[in-house]
Amino acid sequence: MSDDDTDRSDPGDDDSGAGELGFDEYGYGGDSGGGRRWLPPHDPNVGWDDLTDEDLADMVDERSAETNLVPLGGPLDDEAARDGLYADDLAEEKALQEAEKYREGIDPDEEALGIPGGTPSPEAVALGIDDRDPGSAAGAAALEAVEAVLATRWPESKLDPSLDRIERLLDVLGGPQLAYQVVHIAGTNGKTSVARMVDSLLRALHQRTGRTTSPHLQSVTERVAVDGEPISPGTFAAAYREIEPMVEMVDQWSLERGGPKMSYFEVLTALAFSVFADAPVDAAVVETGMGGTWDATNLVQPAVSVVTPIGIDHTDYLGDTLEEIAGEKAGIIKGPQVDVTADLLNPNESVAVLAKQDPEAEAVLLARAQEVGAVVARAGREFDVSSRSVAVGGQMVSLRGLGGEYEDIFLPLFGEHQADNAALALAAVEAFFGAGAGRQLDIERVRAGFAAVESPGRLERISQSPSIFIDAAHNAHGGKALANSLREEFDFQRLIAVVGMLQGKDARGFLREIEPLVSDIVVTETTSPRAIPVDELALLAEEIFGPDRVSSGDTLTEAVDLAIDLIGMSNPTDEDEAGGEGIIVTGSVVTAGAARAAMGKEPR
Numbered sequence: 001m002s003d004d005d006t007d008r009s010d011p012g013d014d015d016s017g018a019g020e021l022g023f024d025e026y027g028y029g030g031d032s033g034g035g036r037r038w039l040p041p042h043d044p045n046v047g048w049d050d051l052t053d054e055d056l057a058d059m060v061d062e063r064s065a066e067t068n069l070v071p072l073g074g075p076l077d078d079e080a081a082r083d084g085l086y087a088d089d090l091a092e093e094k095a096l097q098e099a100e101k102y103r104e105g106i107d108p109d110e111e112a113l114g115i116p117g118g119t120p121s122p123e124a125v126a127l128g129i130d131d132r133d134p135g136s137a138a139g140a141a142a143l144e145a146v147e148a149v150l151a152t153r154w155p156e157s158k159l160d161p162s163l164d165r166i167e168r169l170l171d172v173l174g175g176p177q178l179a180y181q182v183v184h185i186a187g188t189n190g191k192t193s194v195a196r197m198v199d200s201l202l203r204a205l206h207q208r209t210g211r212t213t214s215p216h217l218q219s220v221t222e223r224v225a226v227d228g229e230p231i232s233p234g235t236f237a238a239a240y241r242e243i244e245p246m247v248e249m250v251d252q253w254s255l256e257r258g259g260p261k262m263s264y265f266e267v268l269t270a271l272a273f274s275v276f277a278d279a280p281v282d283a284a285v286v287e288t289g290m291g292g293t294w295d296a297t298n299l300v301q302p303a304v305s306v307v308t309p310i311g312i313d314h315t316d317y318l319g320d321t322l323e324e325i326a327g328e329k330a331g332i333i334k335g336p337q338v339d340v341t342a343d344l345l346n347p348n349e350s351v352a353v354l355a356k357q358d359p360e361a362e363a364v365l366l367a368r369a370q371e372v373g374a375v376v377a378r379a380g381r382e383f384d385v386s387s388r389s390v391a392v393g394g395q396m397v398s399l400r401g402l403g404g405e406y407e408d409i410f411l412p413l414f415g416e417h418q419a420d421n422a423a424l425a426l427a428a429v430e431a432f433f434g435a436g437a438g439r440q441l442d443i444e445r446v447r448a449g450f451a452a453v454e455s456p457g458r459l460e461r462i463s464q465s466p467s468i469f470i471d472a473a474h475n476a477h478g479g480k481a482l483a484n485s486l487r488e489e490f491d492f493q494r495l496i497a498v499v500g501m502l503q504g505k506d507a508r509g510f511l512r513e514i515e516p517l518v519s520d521i522v523v524t525e526t527t528s529p530r531a532i533p534v535d536e537l538a539l540l541a542e543e544i545f546g547p548d549r550v551s552s553g554d555t556l557t558e559a560v561d562l563a564i565d566l567i568g569m570s571n572p573t574d575e576d577e578a579g580g581e582g583i584i585v586t587g588s589v590v591t592a593g594a595a596r597a598a599m600g601k602e603p604r
Contacts, residue, residue: 143236293331352368459489492582497563499511501532507537
């Protein structure tokens with residue numbers, strides 16, 4: 001539906017009565033304007049401003065027939081249920097019961113997929129597992145078997161400049177990546193935090209979401225989330241077994257042409273896209289693995305492309321300069337989709353939302369946007385952080401979005417960089433819904449979305465006494481953000497760093513950034529095959545910190561115990577009050593994830 005043939009009148013002024021539903025009910029406030037609009041979640045081709053009471057009744061009847069429930073994009077509270085958003089023939093008691101199920105995370109749509117609360121999926125039944133139970137022993141065993149198979153594939157730390165294999169697999173699977181709108185996220189730092197913020201905001205605004213991020217902290221299931229929750233081990237295993245024959249077919253096709261089998265990341269990308277299509281979701285938040293142009297995720301047709309801050313990383317594959325790396329990241333920026341099919345959701349424009357960048361990187365990104373005809377929104381220009389202040393458990397921020405000012409937002413994450421990430425995420429969601437000048441998203445829903453954000457492994461406190469934090473920072477840019485956040489948010493008299501890093505990362509740059517804030521450092525070696533050997537990392541740390549400030553532990557457990565000894569405390573708990581001494585476990589996602597698991601934290 002193009003702007004030329006669609007009436008863009010204000011729903012609130014529509015004599016049809018559609019405006020009586022309340023425009024803010026679907027996330028908007030203020031005056032109407034141009035842009036993309038659809039009724040979430042399952043009929044994107046119907047514009048809100050064209051919706052009549054008769055249209056709504058038809059959709060209610062159709063939805064009620066399918067699930068005995070009419071959720072207009074997400075959970076409904078008791079008041080909404082009583083106000084008649086359910087079919088007339090559905091008893092109020094039943095409506096309230098179903099609304100409560102939504103609040104508890106039980107969705108009738110999830111029955112087919114086998115997400116907890118529904119019935120086991122057919123694939124799970126064939127495997128003899130109940131994929132509704134995240135803690136199922138059979139599901140865990142099935143996942144372990146799948147992971148063993150996946151581990152034989154080309155690792156995601158390598159990049160092959162070709163999309164042939166993933167494109168062929170997705171074609172065989174029926175193009176699942178085209179079944180929903182996509183917010184595509186690339187960049188060097190902050191991708192996962194931004195992805196989680198976008199996901200939370202979309203859910204607060206009545207979208208059913210899928211989210212795929214990488215790498216994972218503790219469990220591979222973290223990479224595929226529906227409605228904000230990782231799918232269960234059993235569901236993951238069943239989803240893999242469903243696509244496995246097609247994966248093997250593409251493997252053979254590639255081998256016959258002298259190419260490699262599908263990579264680990266390619267298979268997981270296809271699995272995620274398939275799970276989202278089966279759910280089904282309304283919107284998918286998709287984080288690239290590495291780069292952009294040749295990333296396996298880059299077969300989506302995004303409504304919004306987001307580029308977080310770009311720095312020097314993955315130089316073996318992306319290049320040694322900011323310009324080269326930005327050129328790879330810029331590959332996710334797409335232009336308007338003109339060759340579309342009627343049953344797919346396609347916007348009339350594509351928007352590139354850019355974080356603040358070094359001039360060299362920004363020039364490359366802007367050139368790409370101009371080349372493909374994408375609309376651009378830039379941090380510091382079209383949107384920004386207006387103000388921020390430290391608060392208990394996070395920070396209070398006010399954000400200047402594309403549609404105006406959003407004040408008094410609680411963000412349960414630490415650091416100026418997370419405030420910047422919040423502004424970026426908000427602009428992306430505004431662009432997704434077509435917000436613009438004078439056309440804001442509902443501020444209460446925005447506040448709720450941000451307040452619910454979780455980003456495990458990002459300056460996350462896993463113990464109170466002593467205060468132990470984990471952070472997945474792994475390069476100079478991340479080290480600087482981490483140091484600034486610790487300095488600003490906490491008044492430590494003494495801070496011990498436990499650091500384990502991977503080969504190919506700028507370990508020297510990272511250590512230099514955290515050195516001024518850290519009293520002592522304990523280096524260790526992660527379980528990753530790409531781990532920097534502990535002796536090698538210790539020598540590098542001694543160059544920067546001096547020998548007297550460097551200790552080492554062969555394992556992460558030994559290193560953390562040594563750090564606790566250095567500050568003279570024992571038996572870390574979650575309950576005691578934090579003191580003036582602390583420990584930060586950092587250097588890689590692997591290090592942060594292992595520390596999180598050691599403290600008994602569940603994968604999120």
